[in-house]
Amino acid sequence: MASIKDVAQKAGVGVGTVSRVLNNSGYVSDETREKIEEAMKNLQYTPNELARNLYHKKSGIIAVLVPTVEIPFFAELVHNIEAELYNEGFKIMLCNTDKAHNAELEYLDMLNRHIVDGVITGVHSLDVEEYKKIKKPIVAFDRYLGEDIPVVAVDHKEGGRLAAEILLKNGCKKIVHFRGSTAVESPYHERHFEFARIMKEQGVECFDYELAWNKFDLEYYKYAVKDLFDRLDEWEFDGIFGTDLVAIECMNEVIRRHKKVPKDVKCVAYDGTYITQIVEPSVTSIVQPTKELAKEAARLICELVNGKTYKNEKVTLGVSVRKGRTTIE
Amino acid sequence: MASIKDVAQKAGVGVGTVSRVLNNSGYVSDETREKIEEAMKNLQYTPNELARNLYHKKSGIIAVLVPTVEIPFFAELVHNIEAELYNEGFKIMLCNTDKAHNAELEYLDMLNRHIVDGVITGVHSLDVEEYKKIKKPIVAFDRYLGEDIPVVAVDHKEGGRLAAEILLKNGCKKIVHFRGSTAVESPYHERHFEFARIMKEQGVECFDYELAWNKFDLEYYKYAVKDLFDRLDEWEFDGIFGTDLVAIECMNEVIRRHKKVPKDVKCVAYDGTYITQIVEPSVTSIVQPTKELAKEAARLICELVNGKTYKNEKVTLGVSVRKGRTTIE
Structure with a gap:
C-alpha cells in the first residue's frame, strides 16, 4: 500500500506539503496541490483516517443515545438525526441503552477517550450528576442535565x-x-x-x-x-x-x-x-415534529463541537394536531 | 492533562512499559502493572483511544447499513445487532442508506480508511461489483454479494x-x-x-x-x-x-x-x-427471528475481523408462524 512518503516522492514535494493538503491546513499552491492529488490517484493512496483524526483530535463521530430504536418515536428521531449530521460530515454511533445498565455511562466515557466528538442523549436513565462531571459537547433531548447542556424539546x-x-x-x-x-x-x-x-x-x-x-x-x-x-x-x-x-x-x-x-x-x-x-x-x-427536533439537536451539537458554549439554552418547538378517526369533533 | 510520560515518571518505569500495560501486549510483572495502574489513577490519566486504535489498527466500530430504522423490521435487527456486538466489545455506526444515493459507498470506503473494522449490510442498493473490490470484513443480510461475503438469511x-x-x-x-x-x-x-x-x-x-x-x-x-x-x-x-x-x-x-x-x-x-x-x-x-439473525451476523463479523475467512458461507435460519386473528383455521 502506498504511503505518504511515496506520494511526496512521486509529486516531487516534501512529506509536510502532502500533509498540509491532506489536512487542509497551511498554504499550498494550486499547482502543487494538483500534482499531489494526481500522485495520490496514481498510487491509489488512501489516507489512514485514524491517523488524521488523531492529528485533528476529532473522530467525526457523534454518539446518539436512545432507550431503543424499536420504539417508533426514537426510530424517527435517530433516522432524522443521522441524516442531518451526515450532511454536516458526521457519522453517528448508535447506542440503545435499554440493553445494559451501565451502557449510558460507557458512551459518555467515550467523549473522554476521544472516540466520539459529542453526544446527543435521549435517555432518562443516568444520574444528572454524572453529566455535570463531563465538560464536553452534549445535547439533551427532553431532559434537564445541567446549565451547560442545551435541551431540545417540544412545547x-x-x-x-x-x-x-x-x-x-x-x-x-x-x-x-x-x-x-x-x-x-x-x-x-x-x-x-x-x-x-x-x-x-x-x-x-x-x-x-x-x-x-x-x-x-x-x-x-x-x-x-x-x-x-x-x-x-x-x-x-x-x-x-x-x-x-x-x-x-x-x-x-x-x-x-x-x-x-x-x-x-x-x-x-x-x-x-x-x-x-x-x-x-x-x-x-x-x-x-421529529424532523425539526433532529435538526435542532444536530445544529446544537455541531456548534458545541466547534467550540461554542451555551448557558441554560432551551430550544422549544411547537406541536401540531393530526386529526384521525378516533375523535368526531 | 496527564500524559503517558507523567504516568511512567510517577510509576518509576519507562514509557514502553506503560504502553505495554495500556495495550495489553508483552510481559509486565504484576507488581509493575499495579504500580502503573496506581499512577494512572492518581494522575487521572485517560488514554487517548484514537492513538491506541491507531496502534492496533482497530477502531472497535462496526458499520451497520440498513435502508432505514423507521421500518420496524430493520429497527428490531439494528437493536439486536447493537446488543450482540456490544457484548463483544464493539460499537456500531448506523447508516440509513435511504437518505443519500452514495451513502452506501461512503460507508464501505470507511473500511479502507480504518474508521470501521467491518460492515454488516442489510441494504440492496449498490452494485455487487463494488463489494467485490473490497477485501475487508463484510457480512450481508439477505443478499448475495460475492463468494467472500457470508450471507445471513431465513429460509x-x-x-x-x-x-x-x-x-x-x-x-x-x-x-x-x-x-x-x-x-x-x-x-x-x-x-x-x-x-x-x-x-x-x-x-x-x-x-x-x-x-x-x-x-x-x-x-x-x-x-x-x-x-x-x-x-x-x-x-x-x-x-x-x-x-x-x-x-x-x-x-x-x-x-x-x-x-x-x-x-x-x-x-x-x-x-x-x-x-x-x-x-x-x-x-x-x-x-x-430478528434476534437470532442479529446474533449470527454479529458472530460472523467478529470472526472476519479476527482474521477468519469464508467461501460461499450461507447461514439459514428457520421461520415460525404466529397465529393472529386475520385467519380462522
Whole structure:
C-alpha cells in the first residue's frame, strides 16, 4: 500500500506539503496541490483516517443515545438525526441503552477517550450528576442535565392543552390518562400537568395511570393496559390520552370488549408517529415534529463541537394536531 | 492533562512499559502493572483511544447499513445487532442508506480508511461489483454479494410455503400477493417463487403486485394499495400476502371498504414484527427471528475481523408462524 512518503516522492514535494493538503491546513499552491492529488490517484493512496483524526483530535463521530430504536418515536428521531449530521460530515454511533445498565455511562466515557466528538442523549436513565462531571459537547433531548447542556424539546404544555381541548370538545366526561414516570425530571411532565389542570377546571374525571420508568416495549404496554382494566373495576371511561403505543393498545382493548371507537370511546395519542396511521381507526394525535427536533439537536451539537458554549439554552418547538378517526369533533 | 510520560515518571518505569500495560501486549510483572495502574489513577490519566486504535489498527466500530430504522423490521435487527456486538466489545455506526444515493459507498470506503473494522449490510442498493473490490470484513443480510461475503438469511422458501398453506387451509381462492422488487438478487425471492408455485399447483388465482425497489415508507405503501385497488377493477380477492406494513395497509383498506377480516378476507403478513400485534385484528404472521439473525451476523463479523475467512458461507435460519386473528383455521 502506498504511503505518504511515496506520494511526496512521486509529486516531487516534501512529506509536510502532502500533509498540509491532506489536512487542509497551511498554504499550498494550486499547482502543487494538483500534482499531489494526481500522485495520490496514481498510487491509489488512501489516507489512514485514524491517523488524521488523531492529528485533528476529532473522530467525526457523534454518539446518539436512545432507550431503543424499536420504539417508533426514537426510530424517527435517530433516522432524522443521522441524516442531518451526515450532511454536516458526521457519522453517528448508535447506542440503545435499554440493553445494559451501565451502557449510558460507557458512551459518555467515550467523549473522554476521544472516540466520539459529542453526544446527543435521549435517555432518562443516568444520574444528572454524572453529566455535570463531563465538560464536553452534549445535547439533551427532553431532559434537564445541567446549565451547560442545551435541551431540545417540544412545547409539552401546549401539547397537553391541545389534547385536553379535543377530548373536551368531543364531550368526554371520564378519561384514562397515561402518565410518564415521575422518577425523572423532564419537560414532558408539563403536558400531564396542563392536561390534568384543564380537566380538573372543567370538572372532568380523570383516572391517572403512571407508567413504569424506562419501559417502552409492547409487552409492557399490554401488561399496563390489562392492569388498568383490573384497577378500573366498574369505572367506565369515554376518553383515552397517552403516548402512541399505549393509547393504541388501550383502544384495541376497548374494541375487543365490543365498544365502538369513536362512538363510545374517544382517543388522542401523543407523539403521532406513523403507527397512529396504520391502525383502524387512525388515531387523532398530538404530533411531535421529529424532523425539526433532529435538526435542532444536530445544529446544537455541531456548534458545541466547534467550540461554542451555551448557558441554560432551551430550544422549544411547537406541536401540531393530526386529526384521525378516533375523535368526531 | 496527564500524559503517558507523567504516568511512567510517577510509576518509576519507562514509557514502553506503560504502553505495554495500556495495550495489553508483552510481559509486565504484576507488581509493575499495579504500580502503573496506581499512577494512572492518581494522575487521572485517560488514554487517548484514537492513538491506541491507531496502534492496533482497530477502531472497535462496526458499520451497520440498513435502508432505514423507521421500518420496524430493520429497527428490531439494528437493536439486536447493537446488543450482540456490544457484548463483544464493539460499537456500531448506523447508516440509513435511504437518505443519500452514495451513502452506501461512503460507508464501505470507511473500511479502507480504518474508521470501521467491518460492515454488516442489510441494504440492496449498490452494485455487487463494488463489494467485490473490497477485501475487508463484510457480512450481508439477505443478499448475495460475492463468494467472500457470508450471507445471513431465513429460509424464505419455507416461509413462502407456510404462508401458502395457511391461506389454502382457510379456503382462499383469489389472493393478492405483494412481491419484493426483482431489481436485486436476494434470497427473499424464494418465498415468492414457492408461494406462487404452490398456488398455481392448487389452482388458486393470484394477483401479483410488484413493489418498487428500495421504497419502504408508509406513504409509498398507501400509494401502492390505492394503485392495487385501481388495477384490480372488479376482481375481488379473499386473501392477502405481503410484508407487515403493506399487508396491514391492504387489510385496513379492505376494512374501510366495509368487508370483514377474517370472515370475507384473510391476511398473512411476512416478517411478523410488533406492528402485526398492535392492529385489530392482529395479523397472522410468518415471523423472521430478528434476534437470532442479529446474533449470527454479529458472530460472523467478529470472526472476519479476527482474521477468519469464508467461501460461499450461507447461514439459514428457520421461520415460525404466529397465529393472529386475520385467519380462522
